[in-house]
Amino acid sequence: MPDNGVGTPREQVLEAAARLFTSKGFAATSTREIAEAVGIRQASLYYHFAGKDEILAALLSMTVRPTQMVVEEIVGVVPPERVETALFLLALVDIDTLARVPHNIGVLYQLPDVVSATNLDYASFRHAHGQLTEAYADLGSRLASRHGVTVPPPALGPMLIQQVEGVITLRADGHIVDRTRAMEIAAGCLRLCGCTQSEVDGASQRAAALQEQTSLGARGA
Numbered sequence: 001m002p003d004n005g006v007g008t009p010r011e012q013v014l015e016a017a018a019r020l021f022t023s024k025g026f027a028a029t030s031t032r033e034i035a036e037a038v039g040i041r042q043a044s045l046y047y048h049f050a051g052k053d054e055i056l057a058a059l060l061s062m063t064v065r066p067t068q069m070v071v072e073e074i075v076g077v078v079p080p081e082r083v084e085t086a087l088f089l090l091a092l093v094d095i096d097t098l099a100r101v102p103h104n105i106g107v108l109y110q111l112p113d114v115v116s117a118t119n120l121d122y123a124s125f126r127h128a129h130g131q132l133t134e135a136y137a138d139l140g141s142r143l144a145s146r147h148g149v150t151v152p153p154p155a156l157g158p159m160l161i162q163q164v165e166g167v168i169t170l171r172a173d174g175h176i177v178d179r180t181r182a183m184e185i186a187a188g189c190l191r192l193c194g195c196t197q198s199e200v201d202g203a204s205q206r207a208a209a210l211q212e213q214t215s216l217g218a219r220g221a
Helices: 009-024 031-038 052-062 071-077 080-100 102-110 123-146 153-164 166-172 179-192 197-213 215-219
Strands: none
Touching (some): 009 102, 071 080, 080 179, 123 153, 123 179, 153 179
């Protein structure tokens, strides 16, 4: 593997694949092209990945695993009675993850040639995405019930995560998801659960403070 000073060999393969998949499409990109973009032989690529499908799975994981892995930490640092703060903080971390992943790779699982492929194994990504959706559903339903909003958790979870994943569309349209935009999106999650503007303002201030005071602060924009 060449040492171009940008990440590990595995990271170099992922970066090249992300750029090619998002610009050319998954089906139209070959492992040979990925290897050439990195500056290695095709055979060397298989030292790190079994094939193109495994590369795609690794890229998709990057869009959800960082947030899914800190759900317990978020719940742990926020008092139970401040569920609106926990939901706001979860949304902020998730937004930051999607705003930072290279080449807007969150768009990959929305691409027609990926959606229509029946031979791809997304088990790990779907599991992580499902767990994250459940976290949104749990926090959101607790908050919604406080305000008399009767959306059931199986529907509320996807509604909330889709609100956050609007970041993918914003990036695809050329918009920069800065701190102000991130706060607006997170606030939208609370409004879906029936929160007043006063509650949104309080939650945003507390969530921002918690980001600064904990390890979650490294994920804040």
